[in-house]
Amino acid sequence: MKKLATVTLSAALALTSTTVFADDKIEDAIDYRQSVFTAIRYNFGTMGDMMKGKIDFDAKEFNRRADNVAALSKMPLEAFIPGSYKDSDDDTDALPAIGENWDKFSKGMGMFGDNAAALASTATDSSSKDDVASAFMKVAKSCKGCHDNFKD
Amino acid sequence: MKKLATVTLSAALALTSTTVFADDKIEDAIDYRQSVFTAIRYNFGTMGDMMKGKIDFDAKEFNRRADNVAALSKMPLEAFIPGSYKDSDDDTDALPAIGENWDKFSKGMGMFGDNAAALASTATDSSSKDDVASAFMKVAKSCKGCHDNFKD
Numbered sequence: 621m622k623k624l625a626t627v628t629l630s631a632a633l634a635l636t637s638t639t640v641f642a643d644d645k646i647e648d649a650i651d652y653r654q655s656v657f658t659a660i661r662y663n664f665g666t667m668g669d670m671m672k673g674k675i676d677f678d679a680k681e682f683n684r685r686a687d688n689v690a691a692l693s694k695m696p697l698e699a700f701i702p703g704s705y706k707d708s709d710d711d712t713d714a715l716p717a718i719g720e721n722w723d724k725f726s727k728g729m730g731m732f733g734d735n736a737a738a739l740a741s742t743a744t745d746s747s748s749k750d751d752v753a754s755a756f757m758k759v760a761k762s763c764k765g766c767h768d769n770f771k772d
Numbered sequence: 773m774k775k776l777a778t779v780t781l782s783a784a785l786a787l788t789s790t791t792v793f794a795d796d797k798i799e800d801a802i803d804y805r806q807s808v809f810t811a812i813r814y815n816f817g818t819m820g821d822m823m824k825g826k827i828d829f830d831a832k833e834f835n836r837r838a839d840n841v842a843a844l845s846k847m848p849l850e851a852f853i854p855g856s857y858k859d860s861d862d863d864t865d866a867l868p869a870i871g872e873n874w875d876k877f878s879k880g881m882g883m884f885g886d887n888a889a890a891l892a893s894t895a896t897d898s899s900s901k902d903d904v905a906s907a908f909m910k911v912a913k914s915c916k917g918c919h920d921n922f923k924d
Contacts, residue, residue, distance in 0.1 A: 652814040655807035659847065662804040691843035695811065 646704045650712050653699035656692055663688045664759070671749065671756055682752065683743040689759070690740035693733040697726060706772055713772040725770055732762040798856045802864050805851035808844050815840045816911070823901065823908055834904065835895040841911070842892035845885040849878060858924055865924040877922055884914040 663685040670677045703709070705716040718725045739755040815837040822829045855861070857868040870877045891907040 648814065651810060655810035655814075658803060658807040659811065659844075662800065662807075688843070688847055691840070692811075695840055 642703070646701065646709065647711070649699040649701050649704050650709065650714075653696040653714075654712075656696045656699075660689055660692045663692070664763075667756065668760070671753065677749045679743070679747050680745045683740075683745050683747070686736075686740040686743040686752075690733075690736040693729075693736040697729045700725070715770050715772055718770050721769075725766070728762065728766045728769075732759070732766065735759045735762045794855070798853065798861065799863070801851040801853050801856050802861065802866075805848040805866075806864070808848045808851075812841055812844045815844070816915075819908065820912070823905065829901045831895070831899050832897045835892075835897050835899070838888075838892040838895040838904075842885075842888040845881075845888035849881045852877070867922050867924055870922050873921075877918070880914065880918045880921075884911070884918065887911045887914050 666675070667682055667685050667689075669675045670682055700714065700718050702719060704712060705714050705719055706712055707716045735755070735758040739752065739759050742755040743752050818827070819834055819837050819841070821827045822834055852866060852870050854871060856864065857866050857871055858864055859868045887907070887910040891904065891911050894907040895904050
């Protein structure tokens with residue numbers, strides 16, 4: 621019996637260890653995607669303030685922030701993993717609908733990335749507000765599209 | 773007196789409003805740079821696990837993460853603004869030494885960006901661990917350099 625008990629204990633510890641690791645992985649993934657979205661909001665928010673006329677339009681700064689948003693937009697998708705949605709974790713506003721409609725969600729995130737890349741290509745250090753308005757609105761709409769369907 | 777009192781009240785409100793805005797700006801800046809560093813750690817940590825042999829080396833994933841780190845490395849510098857250091861705000865580990873030694877700090881951050889860009893250029897979808905080892909270590913050292921001097 622002693623040997624069996626030892627084996628069972630080892631198996632239990634191994635299971636615990638794996639479970640802890642999985643939890644860490646989920647928390648890290650949530651933390652990562654939320655951080656990336658915070659960084660996107662910081663850059664895109666300033667661009668929005670320029671478009672709305674709340675602050676002066678600065679083509680060079682707009683261009684730099686458009687590059688940042690384009691790079692950031694490609695990052696979060698990998699972090700929407702099973703077990704990281706609002707049904708199983710309260711630290712997130714990401715709805716289980718993401719896992720249930722993965723094709724739609726990942727296409728939406730892909731479109732966000734494509735639109736952000738197009739805005740980054742359009743913006744230059746000498747572009748005017750009119751030059752970037754249409755590309756900017758496309759990015760804003762792709763944010764809203766996913767938020768409406770997949771964010772609490 | 774009535775007119776003077778009104779003017780003083782308006783001035784006081786205007787001051788309050790500006791103060792609140794400045795506080796928001798500082799909190800947003802701290803939040804932004806911490807988010808960017810979280811995203812850097814997420815990507816660089818996985819690259820480190822590959823380099824240490826904790827997980828299999830995957831050239832394609834390493835390359836993608838090196839691109840992410842290079843893009844992210846250029847973002848946080850703008851968010852180290854006066855009033856956002858540990859002497860005036862407890863939400864941060866960024867030491868006042870940053871403001872007091874701005875040239876050294878900004879050069880360090882610039883070197884981090886240069887080293888991250890060099891690693892991203894070196895890494896390809898078919899590079900080996902040996903191919904990227906030296907460029908990877910340079911990035912790791914530039915992280916440590918700033919943390920030793922400027923992070924609590």
